[in-house]
Each structure stands twice: as structure tokens, then as C-alpha cells.
Amino acid sequence: xxxxxxxGGGVVQPGRSLRLSCxxxxxxxxxxxxxxxxxxxxxxxxWVALISYDGSKKYYAESVKGRFSIxxxxxxxxxxxxxxxxxxxxxxxxxxxxxxxxxxxxSFYFDYWGQGTLVTVSS
Amino acid sequence: xxxxTQSPAxxxxxxxxxxxxxxxxxxxxxxxLAWYQHKPGQAPRxxxxxxxxxxxxxxxxxxxxxxxTDFTLTISSLETEDFAVYYCQQRSxxxxxxxxxxx
Numbered sequence: 206x207x208x209x210x211x212x213g214g215g216v217v218q219p220g221r222s223l224r225l226s227c228x229x230x231x232x233x234x235x236x237x238x239x240x241x242x243x244x245x246x247x248x249x250x251x252w253v254a255l256i257s258y259d260g261s262k263k264y265y266a267e268s269v270k271g272r273f274s275i276x277x278x279x280x281x282x283x284x285x286x287x288x289x290x291x292x293x294x295x296x297x298x299x300x301x302x303x304x305x306x307x308x309x310x311x312s313f314y315f316d317y318w319g320q321g322t323l324v325t326v327s328s
Numbered sequence: 329x330x331x332x333t334q335s336p337a338x339x340x341x342x343x344x345x346x347x348x349x350x351x352x353x354x355x356x357x358x359x360x361l362a363w364y365q366h367k368p369g370q371a372p373r374x375x376x377x378x379x380x381x382x383x384x385x386x387x388x389x390x391x392x393x394x395x396x397t398d399f400t401l402t403i404s405s406l407e408t409e410d411f412a413v414y415y416c417q418q419r420s421x422x423x424x425x426x427x428x429x430x431x
Contacts, residue, residue: 242372250364250372252420266420305377313419314362316383318371 207232207317209301214322217291227284227301227319234282235259238304238311241275241286242318243297253299254286255311262311269295291326298323330354332416332423340431347403349426351416356396360418363392363401366425367412375414376401403428 213225225241241253254275255264263275274287284301298321305314331354341347351361359379366372374383376392379399389404403410411430416423 249425250366250415250417250422252417252422264420300371302372305374312377313360314374314377314417315364315372316374318373320371 209319211322225286334423349401
């Protein structure tokens, strides 16, 4: 069964940085695009970022563009999200999610999700 | 940007009843639409993709229909484990969700 385990969440002050990680297992990681999706407290789901199977293509939501960076290490089967210049409104549970398509291109359907890691931005 | 509007915001039903959830797109998305189920403290679960295709291991009581701008998720007979929040999604856009609660 596909496993995605996020880590790295915590409490951070506005303007600071945080790096999230997602450890993938039990599937061919290099064959799939990957995403980060978040959910602010009491709110709905919000897509954050996409990285193609080989890391050559990256896309971001307007709300995080220029502040967040998505990375992957296929040799370690790890997905990362570097979050800089954090704002109070970035407070959310962050999920990593596998793209549904196994050709690595990115279908924007999310077929497996981790349990999420909570990021709280507060002074 | 495409806006997805879900209705109703909350649906109060009893186990065994039929649930009909709506998702309307601000412009045509063809059939590129998915539905997810989300329970508190759990990972969201893909139910339907391409508007009407059930994802792996999704029970047959879940069905999706529609194309263009109007889409429907139907749960034919609610089980207790189906009470949750449901989201429609088209690429980078999610709807606001419909909460299906026990009446």
C-alpha cells in the first residue's frame, strides 16, 4: 500500500522559514508527479505546488509563488517544500499527495495522500 | 481562474438515504473534475476522477456525473462511514466543500 509520511511542521514566527518533507514508499516514486496541498483551520483544501516526476517542471499557487519552493530527491524517495517569508495565513495542515497519472506528467488528480503535518505561523 | 461552487454547504441525512451533492464551475471544465471525501484527522480520499470514473476500491454506491459546468456526486444509500466533507476539484481549484452530516 502506498505510503506518504510528512514531517517538519511546527510553530514558526512570521517572516521565518520552514522546510517540510514527505517520505514516500511502496510505489515507484520516480514515475509520478507529486503535489503539496494544504488546509487552513476551519477552511477547505488549497492546492499549493506541483513537481514533475523528474523535477524539471514546478508550478505554484499564486498565494505562495516566490516564497515557497518544491523539491524532490528521487534517490531518497523524498518530496520537500521549502517555505520562506512565512505569513500568518500560511497556517495550515500540509499534505503531500501523489498525482494519479503514472506517466509522470501531472494529471492534477491526487490519488494518495499523507496524514499531513501542521504548520502554525504565529508571533 | 475557474471557481467551483458546491451546494448545499451542509446536507443533513439519515443512514440509508440518498445524497446528491452539486458542484458548479464558473466556466466549462469538460469532464476534468474529481471528487474527494475528507474526514477530520484523516487524509482526503479520491472518490471520482474525470467526472464519472470511480477510483480504486471505491464502493459502487458512489457515482459521479456531469460535464461542462454542472456536476453531481451521488451516494445511493448512505452508510455511517460516509458522513464527511466532500470536495470537488478541477486542477488547482477546489470547491468550498459540502458537509454530509447525520440527521
